[in-house]
Amino acid sequence: MSVKTLTINGKTVTGLAGTSLFNTAWEAGIRIPRLCHIGGLSDIGACRLCLVEIEGRPRLHPACMTEVEEGMVVRTESERLHAHRKLIVELLFAEGNHVCAVCVSNGHCELQDLATSLGIDHVRVAYQHPRRPVDASHARFTLDLNRCVFCRRCMRVCDEVEGAHTLDVAGRGAELRLIADLGQSWGTAESCTSCGKCVQVCPTGALFAKGSAVGEMTKNRAFLQYIVTAREKHEWIRK
Amino acid sequence: MARRLLIDPVSRIEGHAKVTIELDDDGTVRDARFHVTEFRGFEKLCEGRPFEEMPGLMARVCGICPVSHILASSKAGDQLLGVDVPPAAVAQRRLANYAQLLQSHALSFFHLSGPDLLLGFDADPATRHIFGLAATEPDFARRGIRLRQFGQRLIELLGGRRVHPPWSAPGGVNQPFSAAARDEARGWLPEAYQTLELARSRFRPLLDGFREEVDHLGDFPSLFLGTVSADGELEYYDGDIRIVDGEGNVVADGLSPQRYATYLGEASESWTFIKNPFYKPMGYPSGMYRVGPLARLNVAATAGTPRADRELRELRHHAGDAAGTVCASFHYHWARLIEMVHAVERIEELLDDAVLLGTTIRAKAMLNHREGIGVSEAPRGTLFHHYRVDENGCIVTANLLIATAQNNLAMNQAVKQTAQRFVRGHTPAEGMLNRVEHAIRCYDPCLSCSTHALGQMPLVLELRDRQGGLLERIARD
Numbered sequence: 001m002s003v004k005t006l007t008i009n010g011k012t013v014t015g016l017a018g019t020s021l022f023n024t025a026w027e028a029g030i031r032i033p034r035l036c037h038i039g040g041l042s043d044i045g046a047c048r049l050c051l052v053e054i055e056g057r058p059r060l061h062p063a064c065m066t067e068v069e070e071g072m073v074v075r076t077e078s079e080r081l082h083a084h085r086k087l088i089v090e091l092l093f094a095e096g097n098h099v100c101a102v103c104v105s106n107g108h109c110e111l112q113d114l115a116t117s118l119g120i121d122h123v124r125v126a127y128q129h130p131r132r133p134v135d136a137s138h139a140r141f142t143l144d145l146n147r148c149v150f151c152r153r154c155m156r157v158c159d160e161v162e163g164a165h166t167l168d169v170a171g172r173g174a175e176l177r178l179i180a181d182l183g184q185s186w187g188t189a190e191s192c193t194s195c196g197k198c199v200q201v202c203p204t205g206a207l208f209a210k211g212s213a214v215g216e217m218t219k220n221r222a223f224l225q226y227i228v229t230a231r232e233k234h235e236w237i238r239k
Numbered sequence: 240m241a242r243r244l245l246i247d248p249v250s251r252i253e254g255h256a257k258v259t260i261e262l263d264d265d266g267t268v269r270d271a272r273f274h275v276t277e278f279r280g281f282e283k284l285c286e287g288r289p290f291e292e293m294p295g296l297m298a299r300v301c302g303i304c305p306v307s308h309i310l311a312s313s314k315a316g317d318q319l320l321g322v323d324v325p326p327a328a329v330a331q332r333r334l335a336n337y338a339q340l341l342q343s344h345a346l347s348f349f350h351l352s353g354p355d356l357l358l359g360f361d362a363d364p365a366t367r368h369i370f371g372l373a374a375t376e377p378d379f380a381r382r383g384i385r386l387r388q389f390g391q392r393l394i395e396l397l398g399g400r401r402v403h404p405p406w407s408a409p410g411g412v413n414q415p416f417s418a419a420a421r422d423e424a425r426g427w428l429p430e431a432y433q434t435l436e437l438a439r440s441r442f443r444p445l446l447d448g449f450r451e452e453v454d455h456l457g458d459f460p461s462l463f464l465g466t467v468s469a470d471g472e473l474e475y476y477d478g479d480i481r482i483v484d485g486e487g488n489v490v491a492d493g494l495s496p497q498r499y500a501t502y503l504g505e506a507s508e509s510w511t512f513i514k515n516p517f518y519k520p521m522g523y524p525s526g527m528y529r530v531g532p533l534a535r536l537n538v539a540a541t542a543g544t545p546r547a548d549r550e551l552r553e554l555r556h557h558a559g560d561a562a563g564t565v566c567a568s569f570h571y572h573w574a575r576l577i578e579m580v581h582a583v584e585r586i587e588e589l590l591d592d593a594v595l596l597g598t599t600i601r602a603k604a605m606l607n608h609r610e611g612i613g614v615s616e617a618p619r620g621t622l623f624h625h626y627r628v629d630e631n632g633c634i635v636t637a638n639l640l641i642a643t644a645q646n647n648l649a650m651n652q653a654v655k656q657t658a659q660r661f662v663r664g665h666t667p668a669e670g671m672l673n674r675v676e677h678a679i680r681c682y683d684p685c686l687s688c689s690t691h692a693l694g695q696m697p698l699v700l701e702l703r704d705r706q707g708g709l710l711e712r713i714a715r716d
Contacts, residue, residue, distance in 0.1 A: 211291055214296075
């Protein structure tokens with residue numbers, strides 16, 4: 001397999017052909033903001049937070065969906081990128097009902113961390129205040145669509161790792177929503193194995209363990225690495 | 240010509256309100272009303288939310304007394320789970336409640352009412368606030384601020400932060416109390432006792448000069464309601480409801496807080512956003528009752544701690560009737576002082592109890608009941624949180640019976656009585672109107688968390704004719 005040499009933020013890095021810019025940067029210690037990407041699951045380029053600049057190309061490219069090429073000159077940080085990311089996160093806040101102060105994931109939330117790291121202290125677009133339901137019909141977990149950012153990590157882990165594919169999305173645009181099985185209440189979805197992987201990968205408080213009070217939902221995402229390593233390399237590790 | 244005086248906003252209270260005073264042609268007061276002008280809607284906005292979130296959500300009702308809402312909400316959640324809360328968690332919750340009582344009362348006594356009491360009702364409003372008090376009585380003001388700091392610090396030691404600590408939840412609390420935190424809290428006690436002794440020695444001689452205010456800033460018989468322990472002592476976390484009348488007769492005793500809806504009703508009026516709770520057997524508005532510091536001291540046989548009991552005997556001897564019942568709203572201040580002493584004594588007891596450091600602090604369970612009612616004594620009076628949930632634990636209806644609302648009928652009567660006594664003529668002196676405001680301050684109403692009033696908000700006085708036309712506007716900054 002060939003190796004590509006490229007420059008990211010002025011640093012010369014190498015990556016195997018076919019690997020994404022995101023993973024190559026990650027391995028080189030360069031962190032690019034992201035929300036839908038999570039190591040171990042396929043990428044879908046949904047959140048657009050990992051957009052980067054590539055010299056000679058006018059448009060921005062999602063690092064998770066762009067393969068490394070020989071001689072690429074990539075910038076992951078610029079005023080333009082910062083402005084884009086900031087607006088994307090503001091739009092996410094405006095689109096849902098994200099109230100950190102009373103959220104189970106307060107203090108342990110990727111969306112909140114992103115807002116902090118991008119210096120967001122207010123939202124410049126109008127809040128939509130959508131009416132979205134809370135599905136607490138599952139015996140162990142709750143789905144609060146008010147806090148969903150449609151990263152679809154839950155859907156992918158359910159499909160690609162657990163193999164159940166209970167969760168998916170339905171609708172388009174502002175009507176997009178996460179559903180269980182054929183759009184029924186989660187508690188009646190027969191395909192669900194109650195494994196809880198979806199809860200662990202969810203970046204916000206949209207999916208959480210029942211019984212969690214404000215700020216009590218912490219998530220452990222390391223399990224994905226064990227499973228993926230076991231599946232792909234047939235190595236059973238425990239950190 | 241008949242005129243209406245408008246005090247808007249009422250200053251040095253927690254929240255937004257105004258007072259209207261209707262004057263007859265000759266300038267005598269015909270009627271007066273206390274209007275709460277803000278709307279929060281918490282009972283509605285929590286519908287559909289999982290009940291485990293309620294303590295954190297309900298804490299946001301108020302920035303002054305979030306602990307009270309957290310506790311009432313947690314207790315309602317305990318019932319939905321159907322669990323017995325571990326003793327260490329109960330001890331922590333009790334400790335937080337006393338800390339809350341201490342800091343809130345210190346705010347009322349030293350910051351909000353202190354300027355009137357020590358500088359005088361007729362003092363220049365430009366300096367009649369906590370900063371003016373700090374300039375003339377720096378030690379008194381500093382100690383008051385420090386006393387409040389103690390309460391706030393204790394809440395922080397328990398819950399991780401001073402305001403809206405997300406630490407108590409259905410089933411218990413989420414972190415053990417450390418020995419280091421206990422030792423730090425103990426270190427505050429001597430200063431707290433000293434400050435309260437100073438406040439007592441400074442406050443008591445002032446009462447002689449306030450005889451007219453004592454007699455006319457809301458001195459009337461009414462029912463008093465509060466929780467008491469099985470021994471009839473002051474009780475702020477558990478206990479049953481006792482109601483006494485203005486002469487000290489026990490009207491009802493051993494009432495289960497769980498059955499509050501059978502004996503307490505809530506009436507609405509078009510001129511205020513606050514509800515008007517009343518004692519059902521006596522109807523509305525005859526069933527007016529008072530809650531809070533004075534009510535608790537009127538319903539309890541004893542405080543249950545030595546220093547507070549000594550002071551309670553003094554209060555009953557000097558200000559009570561034959562049965563020791565105190566009806567003058569002005570004595571809410573004295574009652575607050577006694578409760579602060581009691582709170583510090585109880586804090587000391589709890590800090591000395593090894594149970595407090597227990598590490599079994601949370602009872603876990605699934606949803607087992609569909610209805611929960613949590614009750615605690617908040618600084619301003621008895622607080623009820625009542626939730627009904629669906630089969631998945633999401634809130635279907637919530638009803639909050641807030642202490643300040645329960646005092647609303649009495650506050651209106653106090654405002655009217657004060658206005659009738661002190662307000663004269665179509666252009667009353669500022670000090671007269673300040674007394675009307677002070678009748679409200681006696682109850683330390685907490686109208687929301689929206690105003691962390693330190694010092695003084697601007698007061699606007701508008702003179703209006705019967706048709707509501709503006710005749711004159713007087714503003715102070």
